[in-house]
Amino acid sequence: MSTKNNRIFAPEGGRYPFKVSDEYFDNLTARIMEQIDSVEQEVPEKAEEVPARSAQLFSIHKNRRRNLWISTMSIAASLVLIATIALKFIPMPSSTPVEQQKAETTAMYTPDNYNEDLMNYTMVDNVDVYYYLAAEDFEE
Amino acid sequence: MSKRHSNASEMAKIDEQDILKRIQDPQSRRRAFEEIVSVYSRQLYWKIHYVVQNHDDTDDVLQNTFIKAWKGLENFKGDSAIFTWLYRIAYNESLTFLKQRKQMTSIDDEDFVEQASFVADEYFDGDNTQELLMQAVSTLPAKQRQVFCMKYFEDKKYEEISELVGTSVGALKASYHIAVEKITNFIKSKE
Numbered sequence: 001m002s003t004k005n006n007r008i009f010a011p012e013g014g015r016y017p018f019k020v021s022d023e024y025f026d027n028l029t030a031r032i033m034e035q036i037d038s039v040e041q042e043v044p045e046k047a048e049e050v051p052a053r054s055a056q057l058f059s060i061h062k063n064r065r066r067n068l069w070i071s072t073m074s075i076a077a078s079l080v081l082i083a084t085i086a087l088k089f090i091p092m093p094s095s096t097p098v099e100q101q102k103a104e105t106t107a108m109y110t111p112d113n114y115n116e117d118l119m120n121y122t123m124v125d126n127v128d129v130y131y132y133l134a135a136e137d138f139e140e
Numbered sequence: 141m142s143k144r145h146s147n148a149s150e151m152a153k154i155d156e157q158d159i160l161k162r163i164q165d166p167q168s169r170r171r172a173f174e175e176i177v178s179v180y181s182r183q184l185y186w187k188i189h190y191v192v193q194n195h196d197d198t199d200d201v202l203q204n205t206f207i208k209a210w211k212g213l214e215n216f217k218g219d220s221a222i223f224t225w226l227y228r229i230a231y232n233e234s235l236t237f238l239k240q241r242k243q244m245t246s247i248d249d250e251d252f253v254e255q256a257s258f259v260a261d262e263y264f265d266g267d268n269t270q271e272l273l274m275q276a277v278s279t280l281p282a283k284q285r286q287v288f289c290m291k292y293f294e295d296k297k298y299e300e301i302s303e304l305v306g307t308s309v310g311a312l313k314a315s316y317h318i319a320v321e322k323i324t325n326f327i328k329s330k331e
Contacts, residue, residue, distance in 0.1 A: 016293040017258075017266025017274060018189060025185075029178045032206045036173070039207055 154179050160218045173213060177206055180223055184230050190289035191234035191282050193274070195263045201237050205230040227304050235282055276326035280319055287312055288319040 154175060162172035184205060189198045208229050209216075216225055258264040258271050266274070277285055286305065290296045291312075298309045305312075 014270075014273065014292055015266075016186070016289070017270040018195075018261075018263050019265040020185070020195060020263060025182050028181050028185075028202075029174060032177050032181065032203055033170075033174055035203055035207060036170075036210045039210070 154222075156218065156222055159222065160216075163213055163216070169213065173210060176209075176222060176226070180226055181206070183223065184226055187227060187286070187290075188230050188234050190286055190293075191231070192237055193258075193278055194261070197237060197241075201230065201233045205233050208233065221303075224304055228306075231286070231305070238282060272327055272330060273323065275330075276323040279326060280322060283307075284315050284319045287315045288323075291316050 159172050159176065162168040181202065185198060185202055188201045188205070189195070192198050192201060205226065209226055212229075216222075258266075258274050264271070264274075277288060280288060283305070287301060287307075290301050290304075291298075298312050301307075301312055302309045307315075
């Protein structure tokens with residue numbers, strides 16, 4: 001074993017080669033107790049805050065829910081009222097507008113009406129029609 | 141800190157049964173805990189110092205230890221001695237601190253072995269040989285470092301260390317033997 005090893009592992013053992021002033025140890029207990037007091041003060045404050053906040057939040061949620069529920073109910077009631085009034089006072093047509101339009105279109109385009117419209121459009125009269133028919137006979 | 145000084149300070153003991161009773165009573169709890177701090181803080185300081193090897197860090201870990209002890213005071217039913225309970229909290233706090241320090245240094249090399257330098261430490265009170273010894277000790281794993289320091293510097297019996305750290309006497313003897321071997325090799329390599 002080397003000289004240093006001999007010295008380190010001598011039978012009398014060793015001295016821990018660090019020192020701390022006695023002043024440090026004298027003040028240590030007071031300092032630690034101060035720390036503990038400050039930790040203790042933090043804990044109750046937090047404990048008080050949490051229920052207060054949660055209670056506040058809960059009350060906000062409760063109010064919001066109640067308001068939402070009232071609004072929904074009043075809107076639904078208004079709709080029902082409007083619908084009832086509308087059914088009572090607005091006269092309902094016998095047939096639907098689509099059916100009515102279809103009937104009008106059908107009436108408008110009977111064969112006679114169609115021919116008259118066609119003649120007006122082409123600016124021919126009955127004489128012209130007879131003329132063309134007679135001309136066709138001659139050509140045959 | 142001399143070898144005998146440590147044992148002398150541990151002579152200062154308190155009536156544990158009395159302290160336990162006072163801890164249960166909220167009225168006397170704070171005063172009882174203050175007594176615990178007063179009696180055991182010095183011993184705990186050195187136990188933590190063996191692991192973290194720096195005054196400021198030891199001070200931080202010691203404060204955290206007592207704060208944790210205070211918070212867990214209601215759960216302490218006296219199943220072990222008060223000092224054993226405090227020591228285990230302190231040891232766990234020291235390990236947590238070491239892990240944090242390792243993360244902060246963020247050394248990529250996995251084979252890197254932490255080797256402290258004590259030259260600039262104003263609390264170091266030794267010569268070159270003692271500095272070399274402490275450098276060698278700093279390379280040991282935390283638990284081995286604890287066992288070595290308690291045996292070497294405090295001359296504690298294996299049975300006492302076993303009660304404190306919760307490891308069998310046989311395992312402690314083996315641990316100490318390995319630590320001595322590592323330290324010897326470290327010193328040889330530096331000569």
